[in-house]
Every structure is written in C-alpha cells, then in structure tokens.
Amino acid sequence: MIKLEKVSKKFGIGYNALFDINLSIEKGEFVFLVGPTGSGKTTIFRLIIRELLPTEGSIIIDEWDIINLPKQKIPHLRKKIGVVFQDLKLLKDRTIFENVVLPLEVINIKPVEAKQRVEEVLESVGILEHRDKFPVQLSGGELQRVAIARALILSPDILLADEPTGNLDDDTSWEIVKLLSAINEKGTTILMATHDTDIVKKLGKRIIGLDKGRMVKDEKHKK
C-alpha cells in the first residue's frame, strides 16, 4: 500500500514541484501516472523511495511512515521497491549480468543461487542472450529491459517504472507494457509514469494525472 497525504515538495525557495498531493494505491493495483514534462512524476517516485523528503505531508508505505524512517532502515525500504529509473541508472563498466545481479549481492545471496535467479529474470524479459555484453552494446529497448530485470530481481512488492517506454517504437513499448501487466498479475503493485496516451487508453487501468505539481485527475479502472 502506498499512501500520500497532503504531500508538497518545494525545491529551493518558493517553487512547488508538487502541491497538496493525496493519493492511495492498494496492493496489487496497476496505476498510470500521466502528465506533461515537469509535472512532478519523477519527484513522486523519488519521494516514495525516500531519495527526497517532502516539504510537507506524510507518506506511508505498508505501515512504514517513511518520513520518520530511521536512516539505517532506508535500505530495507528500497529492497521492497523495485525502480526502473527514467535514466535507467545502469553501471556502464559492468556487464548486463553484473548489473542485474547487484541487488542480490547487496542482500548477500549465494553466487550459485544468484546466477540462477538472474538467468531466470533475464529470460523472462527476453534478453538472456545479452548477459555478457556491456550497456553500450545494447539498444534502447534492450536497456529498458535490463533496468526492468534489475528492478524485478528481488521480487519486490512494489514496482515503480518511470517512463519505461520512453524513446521506444510502438511495438517495443507495447511488449514492455505487456511484460509489466504480466508482473502485475502475479501480485506486484505497479506505478508507471508515462507520456504515452495510447498505451494508457488501451490498457484501461487507473490513471492519475498531474499538472504543474497538482493532481488533476484520478480515473478508476475501467476493466
């Protein structure tokens, strides 16, 4: 469960990147976060993983009041939430395998198990053949899949996908969305930021609209 109450975020002085956001997302939901550039989508994600603290308001993730979360608990929070970052944040000097295995290394899983798990996930996003290549050797769509694989590797309760279809052609975008839907059907809560109105319409999931930091829309599921 993700719950934001009266959340505002100011960067520096005066400028409101987010203003009075109230939203609640239940376990297992698939939610689109839409809005023009600069409307605050990425900022919401950064608040949820406590990369940023809000200027005002409260944020609850599964019973955890993350504003008052002790510093040493932040890693626990982040392990529960898989993130596909807008800029992907892949390590350029590591192979695809090494990038995806990273969260497993962090929780200290035996290498043999880790290897098996990474191969499963790479297989499920369809890039197993690229496992030993470096990020520069892959196309944009393939890199998106690497980022998704890394976000999924710890089987998180929540997946935040920040424009996972940005810069991709329609077919590839659609494949990635189908992949996310499949993951959602297995129980993972998904919050996906996107500009792609076609996809949003086609899928018929809940839509939260932002504009200039304000929530302007919350359409429930159609299907």
Place this chain on the structure above:
Amino acid sequence: MKFFTTAWHNIRRSPYQALAAILVMTLTFLVVSFFSFLIVGSSRVITFFESKPQVTAFFKDEAKQENINALEDSLNSTGKVASMKFVSKEEALSIYRQQNKNDPLLLDLVTADILPASLEITTTKINDMASISDMLKQSSVVQEVVFQKDIVSTLVNWTTAARRIGLGIIAVLSLVSVFIIVTIIGIKISQKRDDIEIMRLIGASSWYVRWPFLIEGIFYAVVGAFIAWLVASSALVYATPTLSAFLKGIPIFPIPLVFFFGLLGVEFLLAIFLGFISSFLAVLRYLK
C-alpha cells in the same frame, strides 16, 4: 569476500595511487622498524652495563707494584668492595689478542707497553661506587678512573634523546601517510560517486558501500608494513656480523626469531589501525 574482490578491483584500477600509498606506508614502517631495533638494542646494552657495578682504574706506566698493593689494601679495608681483579700489562695484551685474534693488523700494532695495567673493582652496592672511585682518583698511581655508571648514564641520555626524535619522526610520518591515504581513498570515492549513488538507490546499506574502501586503506598500510619489515629485518641480519664485532661481549646477537616475528605482529596491528583510521576518515568525509 565480495568486499575483498571489490577492494582489489579498485586497487588494480589505479596502480600509481596504490604505489604512492604503499610507498609512504613503507617509509613510515621502515622508521618504525629501525627505531624498534635501536630501542631494544640500546636497552640491552644498558642492562648489560648496569648489571656490572664496576669501576676500572688504569694505572700510570711508572706505578710501582708496592704502591698498587697498598692501594688494594686500603680499598679492601673499606669493606665496600665485592671483588677486585688486577690486570697486568701482559694480561691486558693477551685479552686484547684474544678479542682481536682475527685481525692480524691490529695484533701487530700493539705491544704490552702501550696497554696500561688496570684494576677492576666491583662493589656490593651500586651506591658505594662513587666513594670507591673518589679514593681511586686521589691515588697518585692512578691515571684514569672509568666508571661504568658514567657509561650507563651517557647511554641513557643518548637513547632518551634518540627515543624522542624517533617518536617525533614516526608521528610526523604516520600523519603524512594518513593524509595521503585519506586523499587517495577520497579520490576513489569521487570517481565512483555515480556507482555509489546507484548502489544506494537499489538498497545497499552504508556499510555495504564503505567496506571495500576500508579494506583498501588497510591493504595499503599492511602491504607497506610488510615490505618495510622485510627490508629492515634483512638489513639487520646482513649487518649482524659487523654489529656483533662492534658490540663485543654484549649478549645481543644472534637476534632471536621471536623478536622479528613479534615486531611483524606489532607492525601489522599498527598498520591495520592506521589504514582503518585513514580510510574511515575518508569515508566519513566523502561518503556522507
């Protein structure tokens, strides 16, 4: 294990920085090693001299045997003397010959005439040495009185000074090496800023990020200490024949293996401490 691999990766990636860090640590520990040799050696020498409450009176060449005997009697009558040993010119020569039997050049140079006859006196109490030596100095047949206590106090003064200077140099060098390692680890952290940021975002704890850097700092210090120990110990072993000839009669050589390994142990502990402190400072400073 993972942390060691990562640390090793980071070290390998910039060999010149690694070299600089190790060299400055080696220098520091070379001084530590030689300083330890000096401290331990000099305290052995001092103990050796201290264990002998001895005064030696060297007689003038014209001193007559009867005058010497009279002096011996009056010393005995004080009741402070534990033992007395007269060494004639001839005996002095044979002792000299014995000590330098491997050096024919020195043997040829010296005859019994050059060496003075002497009287070695030990007292029961160290405190009595002063009054005995006063008696000797007043005697008309005595040329010179050598007081072991003088040797000891000179030695003690020297080693106290050496100890202060040595500790000073070690303190300065330790500080320099700490600064250099802080700087090097700091550079490494800045170079990996993006990686660290990503690791954190995917749930790595602070310690997970810190450990490889701490290990790196400790690695530099320990390798430096080991090289220094190896160099210093080899130098000491190599110099043993010369030194033992110089310190004839003082039981220091051969140096027991225990001493070398004890020194290695102490240096390793010190190195781990210095390395940890340096890299921890760097981590605190550059990895908030």
